[in-house]
Amino acid sequence: AQRVTQPEKLLSVFKGAPVELKCNYSYSGSPELFWYVQYSRQRLQLLLRHISRESIKGFTADLNKGETSFHLKKPFAQEEDSAMYYCAPLVGGGNKLTFGTGTQLKVEL
Amino acid sequence: EAQVTQNPRYLITVTGKKLTVTCSQNMNHEYMSWYRQDPGLGLRQIYYSMNVEVTDKGDVPEGYKVSRKEKRNFPLILESPSPNQTSLYFCASRTTDEQYFGPGTRLTVT
Numbered sequence A: 001a002q003r004v005t006q007p008e009k010l011l012s013v014f015k016g017a018p019v020e021l022k023c024n025y026s027y028s029g030s031p032e033l034f035w036y037v038q039y040s041r042q043r044l045q046l047l048l049r050h051i052s053r054e055s056i057k058g059f060t061a062d063l064n065k066g067e068t069s070f071h072l073k074k075p076f077a078q079e080e081d082s083a084m085y086y087c088a089p090l091v092g093g094g095n096k097l098t099f100g101t102g103t104q105l106k107v108e109l
Numbered sequence B: 001e002a003q004v005t006q007n008p009r010y011l012i013t014v015t016g017k018k019l020t021v022t023c024s025q026n027m028n029h030e031y032m033s034w035y036r037q038d039p040g041l042g043l044r045q046i047y048y049s050m051n052v053e054v055t056d057k058g059d060v061p062e063g064y065k066v067s068r069k070e071k072r073n074f075p076l077i078l079e080s081p082s083p084n085q086t087s088l089y090f091c092a093s094r095t096t097d098e099q100y101f102g103p104g105t106r107l108t109v110t
Helices: none
Strands: A010-014 A019-021 A032-038 A045-049 A060-064 A069-074 A083-091 A103-108 B004-007 B010-013 B019-025 B031-038 B042-051 B054-057 B076-078 B087-094 B099-101 B105-109
Touching (some): A010 A019, A019 A103, A032 A060, B010 B019, B019 B105
Parallel strands (some): A010 A103
Antiparallel strands (some): A019 A069, A032 A045, B004 B019, B031 B087, B042 B054, B087 B099
Protein backbone atom coordinates (compact mmCIF):
# COMPACT_ATOMS: atom_id res chain seq x y z
CA ALA A 1 0.00 0.00 0.00
CA GLN A 2 1.14 3.50 -0.70
CA ARG A 3 1.96 5.29 2.50
CA VAL A 4 4.27 7.57 4.40
CA THR A 5 5.80 6.35 7.65
CA GLN A 6 7.26 8.28 10.55
CA PRO A 7 8.36 5.51 12.88
CA GLU A 8 8.95 7.63 15.98
CA LYS A 9 5.99 9.14 17.78
CA LEU A 10 8.23 10.93 20.25
CA LEU A 11 11.87 11.91 20.02
CA SER A 12 13.54 13.46 23.04
CA VAL A 13 17.02 14.97 22.78
CA PHE A 14 19.15 17.32 24.81
CA LYS A 15 19.87 20.84 23.66
CA GLY A 16 22.88 20.87 21.37
CA ALA A 17 22.52 17.24 20.35
CA PRO A 18 21.97 16.22 16.72
CA VAL A 19 18.45 15.47 15.59
CA GLU A 20 17.17 13.14 12.92
CA LEU A 21 13.46 12.72 12.30
CA LYS A 22 12.81 9.77 10.06
CA CYS A 23 10.41 9.62 7.15
CA ASN A 24 9.97 6.76 4.69
CA TYR A 25 7.52 6.70 1.82
CA SER A 26 6.28 4.01 -0.50
CA TYR A 27 4.61 5.95 -3.29
CA SER A 28 5.35 5.13 -6.88
CA GLY A 29 6.99 7.67 -9.08
CA SER A 30 8.84 10.59 -7.61
CA PRO A 31 6.55 12.47 -5.27
CA GLU A 32 7.47 15.92 -4.16
CA LEU A 33 8.19 15.86 -0.43
CA PHE A 34 7.67 18.40 2.31
CA TRP A 35 8.21 18.77 6.01
CA TYR A 36 5.61 20.69 7.99
CA VAL A 37 5.96 21.80 11.60
CA GLN A 38 3.39 22.58 14.26
CA TYR A 39 4.57 24.52 17.30
CA SER A 40 2.52 24.39 20.46
CA ARG A 41 -0.87 26.04 20.00
CA GLN A 42 -0.03 27.19 16.48
CA ARG A 43 -1.16 26.17 13.03
CA LEU A 44 0.88 23.92 10.81
CA GLN A 45 3.39 25.67 8.62
CA LEU A 46 5.79 24.65 5.93
CA LEU A 47 9.32 23.97 7.13
CA LEU A 48 10.98 22.93 3.92
CA ARG A 49 10.49 21.14 0.59
CA HIS A 50 12.97 18.84 -1.04
CA ILE A 51 12.99 20.61 -4.39
CA SER A 52 14.33 23.82 -2.92
CA ARG A 53 17.26 22.08 -1.19
CA GLU A 54 17.36 24.85 1.35
CA SER A 55 18.12 24.94 5.04
CA ILE A 56 15.44 26.43 7.23
CA LYS A 57 16.09 27.13 10.93
CA GLY A 58 19.14 24.88 10.61
CA PHE A 59 17.11 21.92 9.34
CA THR A 60 17.90 20.06 6.14
CA ALA A 61 16.31 17.06 4.49
CA ASP A 62 17.83 14.89 1.82
CA LEU A 63 15.75 12.83 -0.51
CA ASN A 64 17.14 9.32 -0.83
CA LYS A 65 15.32 7.69 -3.71
CA GLY A 66 17.08 4.38 -3.20
CA GLU A 67 15.89 4.08 0.37
CA THR A 68 12.71 6.08 -0.33
CA SER A 69 13.47 8.25 2.66
CA PHE A 70 13.32 11.95 3.42
CA HIS A 71 14.78 12.27 6.88
CA LEU A 72 14.89 15.68 8.57
CA LYS A 73 18.16 16.59 10.25
CA LYS A 74 19.65 19.31 12.39
CA PRO A 75 23.18 19.17 13.80
CA PHE A 76 22.46 21.03 17.05
CA ALA A 77 18.96 21.01 18.53
CA GLN A 78 17.59 24.14 20.17
CA GLU A 79 14.85 24.42 22.75
CA GLU A 80 12.64 26.29 20.29
CA ASP A 81 12.73 23.30 17.95
CA SER A 82 10.34 21.46 20.24
CA ALA A 83 7.27 20.83 18.09
CA MET A 84 5.37 18.25 16.10
CA TYR A 85 6.89 17.49 12.72
CA TYR A 86 5.05 15.97 9.79
CA CYS A 87 6.50 14.48 6.64
CA ALA A 88 4.18 15.06 3.69
CA PRO A 89 4.49 13.71 0.15
CA LEU A 90 2.50 15.33 -2.63
CA VAL A 91 0.90 12.50 -4.55
CA GLY A 92 -1.97 11.83 -6.91
CA GLY A 93 -0.43 13.78 -9.73
CA GLY A 94 0.11 16.74 -7.44
CA ASN A 95 -3.46 16.75 -6.20
CA LYS A 96 -3.08 15.38 -2.72
CA LEU A 97 -0.80 16.32 0.15
CA THR A 98 -0.64 13.28 2.44
CA PHE A 99 0.68 13.51 5.97
CA GLY A 100 2.52 11.02 8.10
CA THR A 101 1.45 10.42 11.68
CA GLY A 102 3.97 12.94 12.93
CA THR A 103 6.90 12.93 15.34
CA GLN A 104 6.84 14.98 18.51
CA LEU A 105 10.30 16.43 19.07
CA LYS A 106 11.14 17.46 22.60
CA VAL A 107 14.39 19.30 23.21
CA GLU A 108 15.43 19.24 26.83
CA LEU A 109 17.86 21.54 28.58
CA GLU B 1 -2.28 39.65 5.26
CA ALA B 2 -2.51 36.34 3.44
CA GLN B 3 -4.34 33.88 5.59
CA VAL B 4 -6.81 31.05 6.05
CA THR B 5 -9.50 31.62 8.65
CA GLN B 6 -11.85 29.16 10.31
CA ASN B 7 -14.88 29.61 12.50
CA PRO B 8 -15.66 28.68 15.14
CA ARG B 9 -12.37 27.93 16.85
CA TYR B 10 -14.02 25.82 19.51
CA LEU B 11 -17.35 24.04 19.48
CA ILE B 12 -19.04 21.66 21.86
CA THR B 13 -22.22 20.14 20.52
CA VAL B 14 -24.51 17.16 20.95
CA THR B 15 -24.96 14.09 18.80
CA GLY B 16 -27.15 14.68 15.77
CA LYS B 17 -27.21 18.46 15.77
CA LYS B 18 -26.13 19.71 12.35
CA LEU B 19 -23.19 22.06 12.29
CA THR B 20 -21.04 23.92 9.80
CA VAL B 21 -17.43 24.95 10.17
CA THR B 22 -16.55 27.80 7.84
CA CYS B 23 -13.25 28.26 6.06
CA SER B 24 -12.13 31.23 4.04
CA GLN B 25 -8.89 32.16 2.27
CA ASN B 26 -7.84 35.46 0.76
CA MET B 27 -5.04 34.22 -1.48
CA ASN B 28 -7.13 33.31 -4.51
CA HIS B 29 -6.02 29.68 -4.27
CA GLU B 30 -7.88 27.16 -6.35
CA TYR B 31 -7.07 24.18 -4.15
CA MET B 32 -8.57 23.84 -0.70
CA SER B 33 -8.94 20.91 1.66
CA TRP B 34 -10.09 19.79 5.09
CA TYR B 35 -8.15 17.60 7.50
CA ARG B 36 -8.80 16.16 10.90
CA GLN B 37 -6.00 15.67 13.39
CA ASP B 38 -6.20 12.90 15.96
CA PRO B 39 -3.53 11.68 18.41
CA GLY B 40 -1.46 8.90 16.91
CA LEU B 41 -3.13 9.23 13.52
CA GLY B 42 -1.65 12.48 12.30
CA LEU B 43 -3.58 14.51 9.75
CA ARG B 44 -6.07 12.74 7.57
CA GLN B 45 -7.71 14.42 4.62
CA ILE B 46 -11.49 14.57 4.69
CA TYR B 47 -12.36 16.34 1.43
CA TYR B 48 -10.60 18.51 -1.07
CA SER B 49 -11.58 20.89 -3.81
CA MET B 50 -9.57 21.71 -6.89
CA ASN B 51 -11.75 24.64 -7.90
CA VAL B 52 -15.22 26.11 -7.64
CA GLU B 53 -17.88 23.40 -7.85
CA VAL B 54 -15.20 20.68 -7.94
CA THR B 55 -14.90 18.60 -4.79
CA ASP B 56 -13.66 15.10 -4.08
CA LYS B 57 -13.35 12.69 -1.18
CA GLY B 58 -10.17 12.37 0.78
CA ASP B 59 -9.24 9.50 3.05
CA VAL B 60 -11.98 9.84 5.69
CA PRO B 61 -15.05 11.47 4.10
CA GLU B 62 -17.75 9.50 5.92
CA GLY B 63 -20.07 11.72 7.92
CA TYR B 64 -18.93 14.94 6.25
CA LYS B 65 -20.06 17.13 3.40
CA VAL B 66 -18.47 20.12 1.74
CA SER B 67 -19.39 22.71 -0.83
CA ARG B 68 -17.39 25.11 -2.97
CA LYS B 69 -19.69 27.73 -4.40
CA GLU B 70 -17.06 30.44 -4.40
CA LYS B 71 -13.32 30.32 -4.62
CA ARG B 72 -12.58 31.77 -1.21
CA ASN B 73 -14.94 29.65 0.90
CA PHE B 74 -14.96 25.93 1.63
CA PRO B 75 -17.32 25.06 4.49
CA LEU B 76 -17.32 21.68 6.21
CA ILE B 77 -20.75 20.34 7.09
CA LEU B 78 -21.59 17.67 9.62
CA GLU B 79 -25.21 16.74 9.02
CA SER B 80 -25.51 14.48 12.05
CA PRO B 81 -22.39 14.67 14.21
CA SER B 82 -21.36 11.69 16.28
CA PRO B 83 -18.85 11.37 19.14
CA ASN B 84 -16.25 9.77 16.85
CA GLN B 85 -16.08 13.08 15.00
CA THR B 86 -14.64 14.75 18.06
CA SER B 87 -11.35 16.03 16.71
CA LEU B 88 -9.24 19.01 15.72
CA TYR B 89 -10.09 20.17 12.21
CA PHE B 90 -7.87 22.13 9.88
CA CYS B 91 -8.77 23.85 6.66
CA ALA B 92 -6.01 24.54 4.16
CA SER B 93 -5.47 26.14 0.80
CA ARG B 94 -2.44 25.77 -1.37
CA THR B 95 -0.35 26.59 -4.35
CA THR B 96 2.00 24.08 -5.92
CA ASP B 97 4.76 25.20 -3.55
CA GLU B 98 3.09 25.45 -0.18
CA GLN B 99 -0.02 24.62 1.78
CA TYR B 100 -1.41 27.24 4.16
CA PHE B 101 -3.37 26.08 7.16
CA GLY B 102 -6.09 27.66 9.18
CA PRO B 103 -5.81 27.93 12.97
CA GLY B 104 -7.92 24.84 13.60
CA THR B 105 -11.37 24.15 15.02
CA ARG B 106 -11.61 21.95 18.08
CA LEU B 107 -14.89 20.08 17.93
CA THR B 108 -16.33 18.02 20.75
CA VAL B 109 -19.46 15.94 20.15
CA THR B 110 -21.12 14.60 23.26
